[in-house]
Amino acid sequence: MSEKVCSHHKSKRGxxxxxxxxxxxxxxxxxxxxxxxxxSILQPKKPRFILQDATIFVLNVSAANVISTTLxxxxxxxxxxxxxxxxxxxxxxxxxxxxQQITYHTAIPPVYQGHKDVNIWSPFIYxxxxxxxxxxxxxxxxxxxxxxxxxTVKLDGRVKWKIGSFISSRYHLHVSCPAYIxxxxxxSNGIIxxxxxxxxLSQSCTVSV
Numbered sequence: 001m002s003e004k005v006c007s008h009h010k011s012k013r014g015x016x017x018x019x020x021x022x023x024x025x026x027x028x029x030x031x032x033x034x035x036x037x038x039x040s041i042l043q044p045k046k047p048r049f050i051l052q053d054a055t056i057f058v059l060n061v062s063a064a065n066v067i068s069t070t071l072x073x074x075x076x077x078x079x080x081x082x083x084x085x086x087x088x089x090x091x092x093x094x095x096x097x098x099x100q101q102i103t104y105h106t107a108i109p110p111v112y113q114g115h116k117d118v119n120i121w122s123p124f125i126y127x128x129x130x131x132x133x134x135x136x137x138x139x140x141x142x143x144x145x146x147x148x149x150x151x152t153v154k155l156d157g158r159v160k161w162k163i164g165s166f167i168s169s170r171y172h173l174h175v176s177c178p179a180y181i182x183x184x185x186x187x188s189n190g191i192i193x194x195x196x197x198x199x200x201l202s203q204s205c206t207v208s209v
Contacts (some may be wrong), residue, residue: 044084044161047113049205050076051153051177052120057196059183061144062129065137069095069103070126072196073153075177077121079113084161086113089170091157093123095179097149098136103127108155112162125153144183153177159209177205 051073058070073093079086092105103125113119132140143149155175161168179201 045080046207046209047086047159047173048078048080049155049175049177049207051179051201051203051205052076053198053200053202054153054179054181055196055198056181058126058128059149059181061140061149061183064141065132065134067097067102067130067132067140068128069130069151070124071095071103071181072122072124073179075121075123075153075155077113077119079115079117082115084163085115087111087160087162087167088113088173089158089160091155091173093121093125093153093155095125096152096154097132098139099152100133100136102130102132102151105156108157148180148182151179151181153179153205155205171209174208175205177203179203 053074055072056070057072058068060068062068075093088108088111090110091108093108094101094105095103104127106123106125108121108123111119140149154177155173157173158170159173160170181199182197
């Protein structure tokens with residue numbers, strides 16, 4: 001008698017387990033379908049960035065592997081989405097040379113970017129007497145001989161998406177903008193601005209979120 005009761009209970013637990021698994025599969029399918037529908041309706045796109053120009057105040061190579069930099073850059077940012085807003089909670093600008101950071105982080109004030117909105121930021125990025133890694137020293141010396149240096153202006157921060165009244169959690173934002181800039185203001189294709197020289201760059205940036 002006890003064996004029959006045990007087998008009955010096992011069979012009942014098996015049915016409950018199968019029903020739970022089926023319910024979980026159906027729930028996951030509905031959730032995935034809902035996400036796909038929302039995605040197709042909203043068609044989310046990453047923000048677009050352009051490095052418009054750079055004004056050089058200081059760009060000196062004082063030794064084979066030591067660089068000082070003071071630049072004012074102009075960054076154009078556009079939200080291409082018609083139904084999604086972007087909160088820039090935290091955003092820092094800095095420059096790198098061959099993947100080595102050569103300026104301090106400069107904070108850009110938090111801002112909300114509405115549908116199809118455009119923002120333009122003009123932060124200063126700077127640092128004095130930054131030693132470049134030995135494996136980059138030869139390249140830096142060669143750039144000095146050629147009269148121009150290839151920097152990369154980067155933005156690193158966190159963004160949140162706004163859809164109607166819903167605001168998402170934070171996501172990392174990484175922006176990378178190439179900039180080929182003359183050394184020592186030696187070129188004549190810039191515009192004199194106060195004590196610096198402004199160079200029009202209009203470089204598109206890569207964006208990852």
